[in-house]
Amino acid sequence: VRLCRCRCRALLSRPAGAVRERRGLAAGPEMHFGFQTVTEEERREKIYQVFENVAKKYDVMNDSMTLGIHRVWKDILMHKMNPCPGTLLLDVAGGTGDIAFRFINYVRSVRQRQLQRKLKHHQNLSWQEIFESYQKNKFNSLGDSQVVVCDINREMLKVGKQKAQHLGYSEGLSWVLGNAEELPFDDDKFDVYTIAFGIRNVTRIDLALQEAYRVLKPGGRFLCLEFSHVSNPLLSRLYDLYSFQVIPVLGEVIAGDWRSYQYLVESIRQFPPQEELKAMIEDAGFFKVDYENLNFGIVAIHSGFKL
Amino acid sequence: VRSQQHPPVRALQASAVLRRASDEHKKEPLTSSSQQHFDSPPAGHQPEQEPQGPHPSYTGQGGQESEDYESEEQLQHRILTAALEFVPEHGWTAEAIAEGAKTLGLSVAAAGMFHSDGSELVLHFVSECNTKLSKLLEKEQKLVQLGEAEKKPIDDFLRDAVEARLRMLIPYIEKWPQALSVLLLPRNIPSSLNLLTSMIDDIWHYAGDQSTDFNWYTRRAVLTGIYNTTELVMMQDSSPGFEDTWRFLENRVADAMTMSNTASQVQSTGAAVVQGLMGAAVTVSNLREQN
Numbered sequence: 001v002r003l004c005r006c007r008c009r010a011l012l013s014r015p016a017g018a019v020r021e022r023r024g025l026a027a028g029p030e031m032h033f034g035f036q037t038v039t040e041e042e043r044r045e046k047i048y049q050v051f052e053n054v055a056k057k058y059d060v061m062n063d064s065m066t067l068g069i070h071r072v073w074k075d076i077l078m079h080k081m082n083p084c085p086g087t088l089l090l091d092v093a094g095g096t097g098d099i100a101f102r103f104i105n106y107v108r109s110v111r112q113r114q115l116q117r118k119l120k121h122h123q124n125l126s127w128q129e130i131f132e133s134y135q136k137n138k139f140n141s142l143g144d145s146q147v148v149v150c151d152i153n154r155e156m157l158k159v160g161k162q163k164a165q166h167l168g169y170s171e172g173l174s175w176v177l178g179n180a181e182e183l184p185f186d187d188d189k190f191d192v193y194t195i196a197f198g199i200r201n202v203t204r205i206d207l208a209l210q211e212a213y214r215v216l217k218p219g220g221r222f223l224c225l226e227f228s229h230v231s232n233p234l235l236s237r238l239y240d241l242y243s244f245q246v247i248p249v250l251g252e253v254i255a256g257d258w259r260s261y262q263y264l265v266e267s268i269r270q271f272p273p274q275e276e277l278k279a280m281i282e283d284a285g286f287f288k289v290d291y292e293n294l295n296f297g298i299v300a301i302h303s304g305f306k307l
Numbered sequence: 308v309r310s311q312q313h314p315p316v317r318a319l320q321a322s323a324v325l326r327r328a329s330d331e332h333k334k335e336p337l338t339s340s341s342q343q344h345f346d347s348p349p350a351g352h353q354p355e356q357e358p359q360g361p362h363p364s365y366t367g368q369g370g371q372e373s374e375d376y377e378s379e380e381q382l383q384h385r386i387l388t389a390a391l392e393f394v395p396e397h398g399w400t401a402e403a404i405a406e407g408a409k410t411l412g413l414s415v416a417a418a419g420m421f422h423s424d425g426s427e428l429v430l431h432f433v434s435e436c437n438t439k440l441s442k443l444l445e446k447e448q449k450l451v452q453l454g455e456a457e458k459k460p461i462d463d464f465l466r467d468a469v470e471a472r473l474r475m476l477i478p479y480i481e482k483w484p485q486a487l488s489v490l491l492l493p494r495n496i497p498s499s500l501n502l503l504t505s506m507i508d509d510i511w512h513y514a515g516d517q518s519t520d521f522n523w524y525t526r527r528a529v530l531t532g533i534y535n536t537t538e539l540v541m542m543q544d545s546s547p548g549f550e551d552t553w554r555f556l557e558n559r560v561a562d563a564m565t566m567s568n569t570a571s572q573v574q575s576t577g578a579a580v581v582q583g584l585m586g587a588a589v590t591v592s593n594l595r596e597q598n
Binding site for chain 1: 324325379401402405411412413414415416417418419420
């Protein structure tokens, strides 16, 4: 781990331009994989392998690494989105389906409230009408909302599908294998595009953002939940300590895979900070781009609109 | 630094929705985004939120064209205006805003640009009503100046102005209590107070008030009181055509007039009393001197 820290310091001491190149914006073949330097193709392959290895223990590891706080982060993301029934959501790098399930729950409860309000207005219904309204409820509990979970990794999708079956989610949910840099969808399709803890693993972030812009409807929203930069120095040191000392060990003990979690922690350090990501999102054509720091910057939610 | 590296990208990816002001009369701009890429002028769109001014590389031909593009604020105004027609059904909520966005051809996710409690919708509506009132009062003033109408006495003028303003609430009267509660949220109090005071100011201005002394404050306080109480009465009024409300308003305005008359009477009486006392004191001192 100390070796990695030295490499970290060495990277940081390089001029800003070179570091920006490493952050996936350069056309050159040299890229970063954690703190290593690899080519674009190698990076894609390595990341695929990382997630192939961790897929089965992904959720368990999330809980133990973040002490369960990742659930709160994802809930906050859902509240920020505040989707109404009839929304089409595309969850990219959605792997095991956390965001998708939360979306379905949220929309279902909003729909319930809507139907209750409608019924309150309709006094003096005949029994036939009441019966019919209950029938309609059964077939429209989601109000035509749909979520498409797209992931590049087959193993993660498999785990997600199993989870959905286990938890009883079937309606309004689809699973698609696809690459965030080249989405297999038409233009102007989706109301909301989310990418939770996934954009860090995309090799060409600018391409992913352009694809996001392409598949969103006019007025659609881009939401990105991702680990980000902690500016508070004391907290930053504690966070580094926890990241580099504790997480890889947890990875070894729980998932039997120290390297993958080493990669994970390093990739967080390599990811652009809040302002830079905001600039990249603006460059892709989004308007009203803003970010909200959670937990002092450990995690940030970036939001933009296709206007 | 960023802008110098990427101006061409911004130029090509012109907005899919924010449209030129000149296009407002043409059909809705629902062209696909790929078409936009090639149709947009080379200068592209300058959104107001970018901290830097127009990039030097554009201003050559783009300087004038870029100003024709609608800003985000204008788009937000359009969405809120469209959302107003859904308020009687959905209330002052994000749902109404989402429906409004749908009618403009935008995704329902555009409602995410606003707060989820509908604050912006209410504030937008109040500000629109105030603007309408100002225009109405200005028109009336012009008629008076041209000699086509008579100048109304002050109590009639105030009554008519307040009634006109309150009538604008009638289509939304069922959900207005909800709007009032939104306006009273701590976050919104500065803006709502601002809107209220500027409206009262406007009415007094067109009523011909040119006071520069303490009267300025008392007049505004009195009219604010009249307006607020009449609004609350209107919430609970179930009489046909709100006649109870207008009668209440008439009484309050009459009270205010009486009060101001009384106040000036008190003042003059006070002055008279003081003079009388002074006179008595002088007389007494003269009598004492004589003795």
